[in-house]
Amino acid sequence: MEKIYSRTKTIQEDKVSGFCPGCMHSTVVKLIGEVMEEMDVVEKTVMVTGIGCCGLHMDYIAYDTITAPHGRATAVATGMKRSSPDSLIFTYQGDGDFASIGLGESISAANRGENITVIFINNGIYGMTGGQLAPTTLLGMKASTAPKGRVAEEHGYPMHMCEILNQLTAPAYLVRTSCNTPQNVIKTKAAIKKAFQNQLDGKGFSMVEIVTSCPTNWGMDALTALDFIEEKMLPEFPLGVIRDR
Amino acid sequence: MARVLMKGCEAIAEAAVRAGCRFFAGYPITPQNEIPEYFARRMPEVGGVFVQGESEVASVNMVYGAASAGTRSMTSSSSPGISLKSEGISYAAAARVPMVYANISRGGPGVGAIQPAQQDYFQATKASGNGGFEMLVLAPSTVQEAVDLTYAAFDYADRDQNPVLILADGVIGTMMEPVELPPMKSDEEIAAIRAGKAAWACTGHKLDYANRSWIQPGQWDTKKMQQENEKAAAMYATWEQDVQVEEYHTQDAEVVIAAYGISGRIAKSVVDICRSAGKKVGLIRPITVHPFPYAAFDRINYDVCKAVLDVEMSIPAQMVQDVRAGVKGRCPIETCLCSGGNIMSREAILNTVDAILAK
Numbered sequence: 001m002e003k004i005y006s007r008t009k010t011i012q013e014d015k016v017s018g019f020c021p022g023c024m025h026s027t028v029v030k031l032i033g034e035v036m037e038e039m040d041v042v043e044k045t046v047m048v049t050g051i052g053c054c055g056l057h058m059d060y061i062a063y064d065t066i067t068a069p070h071g072r073a074t075a076v077a078t079g080m081k082r083s084s085p086d087s088l089i090f091t092y093q094g095d096g097d098f099a100s101i102g103l104g105e106s107i108s109a110a111n112r113g114e115n116i117t118v119i120f121i122n123n124g125i126y127g128m129t130g131g132q133l134a135p136t137t138l139l140g141m142k143a144s145t146a147p148k149g150r151v152a153e154e155h156g157y158p159m160h161m162c163e164i165l166n167q168l169t170a171p172a173y174l175v176r177t178s179c180n181t182p183q184n185v186i187k188t189k190a191a192i193k194k195a196f197q198n199q200l201d202g203k204g205f206s207m208v209e210i211v212t213s214c215p216t217n218w219g220m221d222a223l224t225a226l227d228f229i230e231e232k233m234l235p236e237f238p239l240g241v242i243r244d245r
Numbered sequence: 246m247a248r249v250l251m252k253g254c255e256a257i258a259e260a261a262v263r264a265g266c267r268f269f270a271g272y273p274i275t276p277q278n279e280i281p282e283y284f285a286r287r288m289p290e291v292g293g294v295f296v297q298g299e300s301e302v303a304s305v306n307m308v309y310g311a312a313s314a315g316t317r318s319m320t321s322s323s324s325p326g327i328s329l330k331s332e333g334i335s336y337a338a339a340a341r342v343p344m345v346y347a348n349i350s351r352g353g354p355g356v357g358a359i360q361p362a363q364q365d366y367f368q369a370t371k372a373s374g375n376g377g378f379e380m381l382v383l384a385p386s387t388v389q390e391a392v393d394l395t396y397a398a399f400d401y402a403d404r405d406q407n408p409v410l411i412l413a414d415g416v417i418g419t420m421m422e423p424v425e426l427p428p429m430k431s432d433e434e435i436a437a438i439r440a441g442k443a444a445w446a447c448t449g450h451k452l453d454y455a456n457r458s459w460i461q462p463g464q465w466d467t468k469k470m471q472q473e474n475e476k477a478a479a480m481y482a483t484w485e486q487d488v489q490v491e492e493y494h495t496q497d498a499e500v501v502i503a504a505y506g507i508s509g510r511i512a513k514s515v516v517d518i519c520r521s522a523g524k525k526v527g528l529i530r531p532i533t534v535h536p537f538p539y540a541a542f543d544r545i546n547y548d549v550c551k552a553v554l555d556v557e558m559s560i561p562a563q564m565v566q567d568v569r570a571g572v573k574g575r576c577p578i579e580t581c582l583c584s585g586g587n588i589m590s591r592e593a594i595l596n597t598v599d600a601i602l603a604k
Contacts, residue, residue, distance in 0.1 A: 044449035066460035072306035079310025082294045108299035
């Protein structure tokens with residue numbers, strides 16, 4: 001019988017993921033691994049992981065990785081890529097990491113047009129620390145540090161990183177995808193592949209923002225969380241290619 | 246080799262280039278701007294990389310990244326900027342990533358003053374970031390010494406896989422002196438140094454879980470975290486062999502001055518003036534301020550020594566605590582201090598020495 005699908009070799013078989021049931025980190029990490037294998041770039045790829053749940057996979061991926069301080073992944077990636085230009089360097093960051101504490105590093109690396117790839121996981125909440133307000137939390141959405149929900153007058157509005165970075169001249173590719181449906185998973189994988197290819201082609205800064213769920217901290221089961229993405233998250237964070245040059 | 250006239254900051258940068266440093270990231274702050282400016286001009290000539298980071302925080306993390314890819318890498322700043330770098334330094338120390346950084350220190354605390362000071366001693370020697378890690382901290386008192394220590398710092402960093410700090414001050418950084426520069430490492434030597442790091446450098450490896458590069462500034466497993474700290478502590482314990490100190494006319498000294506960096510140099514001139522006037526004054530000048538040369542204080546002749554005089558451009562005094570630990574109560578300890586960006590005056594030291602001798 002012909003084998004048409006198997007687990008990506010970039011994930012170690014005897015290791016257990018630390019992700020909660022229904023968490024889409026595991027989906028994205030799998031997609032990244034599949035793309036690496038399909039592009040035959042495993043031996044030159046480094047994942048720069050942020051702080052938070054986005055670091056939970058470090059123990060079970062089988063390729064090179066470094067942990068950056070909270071928010072500094074694009075700065076670490078800048079140093080790595082500039083001093084090892086033949087490596088494929090991507091950051092893997094959550095919304096607190098990329099859009100809050102690391103906002104300065106994120107915008108500056110994009111503005112320099114660093115030839116790196118950012119995988120930005122937007123689930124609208126701080127996961128590992130237990131559901132605090134994120135820069136991407138929806139208006140009205142409850143968080144442990146906003147128990148009555150996000151209020152514009154107090155917390156401001158959700159930040160749209162693709163659109164913010166689209167104000168800059170340098171970035172090559174800015175795209176927002178989701179993993180809430182099989183179709184969107186396929187599109188996410190294609191976007192990751194394109195972002196990696198951009199780096200190989202020397203096109204400069206590429207970012208794939210992936211709208212995902214956090215059932216645990218949203219206080220929902222996994223399936224309800226999928227509906228929440230469709231009904232609440234995507235109207236706020238519309239999917240599509242924002243920049244491709 | 247012919248000597249050349251160079252400013253301290255530029256000489257430090259050139260020494261780093263000659264040691265094989267091929268990545269520098271920094272952010273402007275007085276009085277160390279000549280370091281990034283020099284690298285900006287120099288790095289393209291040697292195939293190296295200069296990046297002006299968007300902040301000290303970003304710059305030190307760029308260096309953490311470049312050094313993790315196996316490149317000899319450096320950053321620099323001055324006091325408040327060094328505080329911002331403490332995050333990245335702690336990460337590099339935890340992950341055992343070799344890097345070099347220089348503090349051309351100025352007045353503090355806070356934004357302090359842009360003029361020279363030695364207010365960062367505790368930060369440099371005791372806690373340059375969270376977590377209780379340690380570093381070799383080298384404190385030059387001349388531009389030549391700054392060159393030599395910077396050149397050596399990269400070897401120390403690679404040997405220990407640990408950050409090394411050059412603790413200079415605004416005087417060393419901004420004054421010009423003739424220096425003899427060390428030999429330029431060849432491209433082949435630099436490639437060999439980098440090749441030596443291939444096993445752990447994070448640049449991509451064959452798909453092999455056990456032998457991949459995993460730069461870890463922390464551990465999920467508490468037992469493993471303790472083991473890493475035990476390994477680091479064992480490494481720190483080897484630094485006794487690296488202690489450097491200048492002991493000058495201490496054997497018969499009735500007053501032994503303890504001073505480092507530019508204060509040490511000014512104090513040395515005081516010793517010469519005193520000796521020419523028949524006054525028995527000596528100097529202990531720590532060159533490594535961490536590890537501190539405690540043993541030098543055991544070699545003082547306490548039968549004749551009336552006091553050890555701690556001289557620092559810091560109020561309150563900081564190094565005096567290490568001096569106290571070295572003297573162990575065998576004689577009184579006096580201080581001669583200035584702060585706020587004021588440079589230590591020779592007259593102030595002389596007057597304090599005379600007052601001790603007159604007792």
